Amino acid sequence: MIRQAVVMIGLNLRSLPQRLGSALIDVFGVACVVAVFVGLFSVVASYQSLMRTGGDAAVLMVMKAGAGSENESSIPADDAAAIATAVSAADPKAIISPESSRLISVKRPQNHDFVTVALRGAGPNAVGLRGGMRLLAGRMFRSGRYELMVGHASQKQFAELQIGHTLHLADADWRIVGVFEAAGTGVESEVWADLGALQSAYKTGNRVSAVRLRPTGDAGAARIRARLKADPNLGVAVQRERDYFQGSVDGLFNLMRFFAYPVLLVMAIGAMFAALNTMYGAVAARTREIGVARSIGFGAVPVALGVLVESVLLSMAGGILGVVLIRLTLNGMQTNTNFLGDTQFAFSLVVPPALMLQGVVWAAVIGLLGGLLPAVRAGRLPIVEALRET
Secondary structure (H helix, E strand, C coil), X not given: XXXXXXXXXXXXXXXXXXXXXXXHHHHHHHHHHHHHHHHHHHHHHHHHHHHHHHCCCCCEEEEECCCCCHHHCCECHHHHHHHHHHHHHHCCCCEEEEEEEXXXXXXXXXXXXXXXXXXXXXXXXXXXXXXXEEEEEECCCCCCCCEEEEEHHHHHHCCCCCCCCEEEECCEEEEEEEEEEECCCHHHXXXXXXXXXXXXXXXXXXXXXXXEEECCCHHHHHHXXXXXXXXXXXXXEEEEHHHHHHHHHHHHHHHHHHHXXXXXXXXXXXXXXXXXXXXXXHHHHCHHHHHHHHHCCCCHHHHHHHHHHHHHHHHHHHHHHHHHHHHHHHCCCEEECHHHCCCCCEEECCCCHHHHHHHHHHHHHHHHXXXXXXXXXXXXXXXXHHHHCC
């Protein structure tokens, strides 16, 4: 039976030039489905990778309870001081970094439009609290001055972020004095300023968005959590920085699934019907050949397998084509999260091999489902009727 199936598959594939038009439609349809699938979820995977590396599991974030992001959190000066006191009492060697986060607009040179970027007000402990940060060019901003440092990723993406340029923020001109990198994490998409200068310019008093903490270990982190939770007057929530960033990834993934899966399902059904039409056409065009094969001893199963395998191979060819096109187009492309709103992150798109493999597998499933009914029809063709076909 296996030998007969191999022979039938070979005969089917050799007859493809006679059905080239319908076969190419099948391949193109599956390629479109796979390209959309891999492209959409490559964006999610790339963003997820950025956020995972951007969040440090050893760093805790203290924000106002109920705030969904740093930009929505506002901690009064007295509460920030009380948090620092409680943390020092629970873990005297913990690093404490009160920070303020705002959104500013910067211009993109390619599109000539404006997008939002995170502006972070940071104190003297902010750099030491984060691992992997280093100065690439220029110098650190000075305390109390309207000076900025820009992340390397932001500088590559946006105009007017070169050293020596100025940004007009809060009715004042801020001079860019340095460029930093942070091991490719989301921090590189930010612009940094002195916390006191930022509070003064925006007239927020001594309010901060969040207090970041680096405890000395798990025991210290547990004591800090317990201490802050025990004071209900503070009204703050404590979470790991990594969990904070992972939450934004989960939200994006759920959003993508909500919108993408119905579209992909419709496209997949369309591609499946294209495969169905192609293989029904193949069976109709080769009815007499099938009848001859059956009359000389070929079984119904090998005949059906010949049709089914052809359908799967055509779909897999489409899947591979879609994957190759997306990889050549997207892999390594610089993009940003402006389409998501809120804070802007710049990052490079990566098309993961696992996602490419998943796309080809889905293509094979489309081919399998699309070729199933034509394969059954081919296997059940009455020999006498098939031989009568001209």
